Amino acid sequence: MEINDLINKFSDTPEKQCKAIFNTLFIVTNKLQTTFDQHIPDITLKQFMLLTLIKQSSQPLTLTQLGELLGCSRQNVKKLATILEKKGFVKIKSNQFKTKGVLIEPTKKMKDYFNNDFVKFEAELKYLFANYTKEEINHLFILMMKLYPGINNLKEKIANDK
Known part of the structure; x- marks a missing residue:
């Protein structure tokens, strides 16, 4: 079975299309992770995503905040951050304003990584989106961002069913 066979099989109704979109999100994530992990030295895609959030933040974030942004548990973020700290990309520091919690701060190595190594x-990334027009990228962006409230709707539904 080829991917085009699956696309055709799921393309005739909105219900089937929703199933195909859900499956595609999972498959695409796996393919991107495999491609990234085989191609980029020093860090995994998950570690890179954590570094990206740290880089984009104007202030140090807690493990809990990073977990919420990444969509994973505080414990998973702690594992990623610990590995990145051993590699010299981040510093895990106590939060001086709270008795509980730690902050993740970027190091010079992380800044150098984004300014030098990651540039190439x-x-x-342009190859990932080479099949899209500027308008299609804009539409895809808008539609993908609608997944966030959709996930919240799903979480509320699940919580209410308990």
Whole structure:
């Protein structure tokens, strides 16, 4: 069975299309992770995503905040951060304003990584979206961002069913 066979099989009704979109999100994530992990040295895609959030933040974030942004548990973020700290990309520090919690701060190595090493890989992102027009990218962006409230709706539904 080829991917085009699956696309055709799920393309005739909105219900089937929703199932195909859900499956595609999972498959695409796995394929991107495999491609990234085989191609980019020093860090995994999950570690990179954590670094990206840290880079984009104007202030140090807690494990809980990063977990919420990444969509995973505080414990998973702690594992990623611990590995990244051993590699010299981040510093895990006590939160001086709270008795509980730690903050994740970028290091010079992380900044250097984004300014130097990652630049060539960032340029390669254009290949991922080479089949899209500017308008399609804009539409895809808008539609993908609607997944966030959709996930919240699903979480509320599940919580209410308990």
